[in-house]
Amino acid sequence: MKRASLFTLAFLLLGAGQASAVSLVGVTFNSSGGASQWTNETALGTTNNLPSESGAGSGISLTTSVNGAYAPFGISVNPATIPSGNPNLGGINGNIYGENSFTAALSGLKANATYDVWVFATRQNYPTNQLVTITGAGTTSFYQIDASTKELIVNSVIGSSSKSLGYYALPIVADGSGHLTITVDNYAGSYGAAVSGLAIASVPESSTWAMMLIGFAGLGFAGYRSRKSVSSAA
Numbered sequence: 001m002k003r004a005s006l007f008t009l010a011f012l013l014l015g016a017g018q019a020s021a022v023s024l025v026g027v028t029f030n031s032s033g034g035a036s037q038w039t040n041e042t043a044l045g046t047t048n049n050l051p052s053e054s055g056a057g058s059g060i061s062l063t064t065s066v067n068g069a070y071a072p073f074g075i076s077v078n079p080a081t082i083p084s085g086n087p088n089l090g091g092i093n094g095n096i097y098g099e100n101s102f103t104a105a106l107s108g109l110k111a112n113a114t115y116d117v118w119v120f121a122t123r124q125n126y127p128t129n130q131l132v133t134i135t136g137a138g139t140t141s142f143y144q145i146d147a148s149t150k151e152l153i154v155n156s157v158i159g160s161s162s163k164s165l166g167y168y169a170l171p172i173v174a175d176g177s178g179h180l181t182i183t184v185d186n187y188a189g190s191y192g193a194a195v196s197g198l199a200i201a202s203v204p205e206s207s208t209w210a211m212m213l214i215g216f217a218g219l220g221f222a223g224y225r226s227r228k229s230v231s232s233a234a
Contacts, residue, residue: 023052024165024201025060028120030094031072035197036087041096042072049108053087060108060200068099068192075124075196081152081159083168092120092152095194102184102193106200109178112137113202116169119144119182120197121153128153129190136180137173143187152196171203 026038027050034040037053044064049057074094082089096102109115119132121144128146132155133139142156152159154168174180180200184193 023054024199025050025052025058026199027062028092028197029072029096029195031074033091035089035091044070060106063105065103066098067101070096070098072096073124075122076150077122077152078150080161082161083154083159083163083165084161085165092197095122095196098193100186102195104182104198106180107178109174109180111176111178112173114171114173116201116203117172118168118199119155121194122151122196123149123194125149126191129187130193131185131187133183134172134180136175140172
């Protein structure tokens with residue numbers, strides 16, 4: 001096979017593998033601002049085709065609702081509790097408050113595929129004590145509890161600037177229709193439910209890794225053939 005054909009095939013395989021993986025899609029809830037390259041929501045409703053961090057449309061839609069009154073707030077979050085990331089996640093510095101509960105419905109996902117999910121929470125004046133339930137192909141629940149204020153909770157633990165966002169990833173499988181539903185309920189008499197942000201990223205399937213590995217191997221082999229040909233010509 002000619003070197004040009006080898007390079008072309010390798011790049012096609014790499015591109016196919018990368019295209020099948022959706023980059024991270026992030027949403028913040030804040031009265032203004034929000035994390036860089038994430039979508040900031042100041043009200044409830046539906047947002048279609050959320051952009052990923054790369055700027056491309058993800059095909060994912062988000063519908064948010066609450067039980068009771070709601071309001072968005074800006075919060076001075078302790079930066080030591082915000083995970084490191086590129087882009088910077090310092091804009092996760094607010095929340096949307098639901099009087100009783102908050103629900104986020106994600107659609108447009110790949111049916112029965114695995115996604116990394118993050119649910120963020122922080123409060124300005126009251127401790128956090130709430131139950132998070134994520135429903136897809138199955139159901140996963142965890143508590144978000146913090147006796148202090150202005151600390152960012154990432155899924156079930158208080159975040160740290162010494163760890164990357166990936167450290168806190170929670171793998172969840174979407175249901176057969178490509179849906180995930182995240183419900184946050186106040187717990188044990190707490191002051192409502194507060195959500196600072198949500199993020200989701202697809203987990204590459206084995207076939208995706210295989211295509212990318214074959215692509216890298218093809219590039220290596222093509223490079224080797226190229227060097228060998230130059231050496232022979234010399």
